[in-house]
Amino acid sequence: MIAGADTWYSVLGGILPEPCLKIVRAAQRGDAEEARRLDRRLMPVWDLFKKFSSLRVVYALAELLDICSTEPPFPILPVSAAAKREIAEVLQNLPSGSGW
Numbered sequence: 013m014i015a016g017a018d019t020w021y022s023v024l025g026g027i028l029p030e031p032c033l034k035i036v037r038a039a040q041r042g043d044a045e046e047a048r049r050l051d052r053r054l055m056p057v058w059d060l061f062k063k064f065s066s067l068r069v070v071y072a073l074a075e076l077l078d079i080c081s082t083e084p085p086f087p088i089l090p091v092s093a094a095a096k097r098e099i100a101e102v103l104q105n106l107p108s109g110s111g112w
Contacts, residue, residue: 013047034050060098076103
């Protein structure tokens, strides 16, 4: 959006809507610095997406946040127990509430 797009969509918006909405609002205001600052705070999540795939990470996040407990559709496999622990650690270290 900073480069001129009208919208931004990330699967993360359904799991962590507050920081995603704040990124969008900052970009809409033309506050690229704030949008990038918020994006950097999500860097550990973006790194998990690269390491394990965004869809698989979001399924794990949904379970860890007690949103729902289900597995990705076959043939996609859920993340391993070790990966889920890594995801839980990242989640625990993210800002919460108004900390964004």
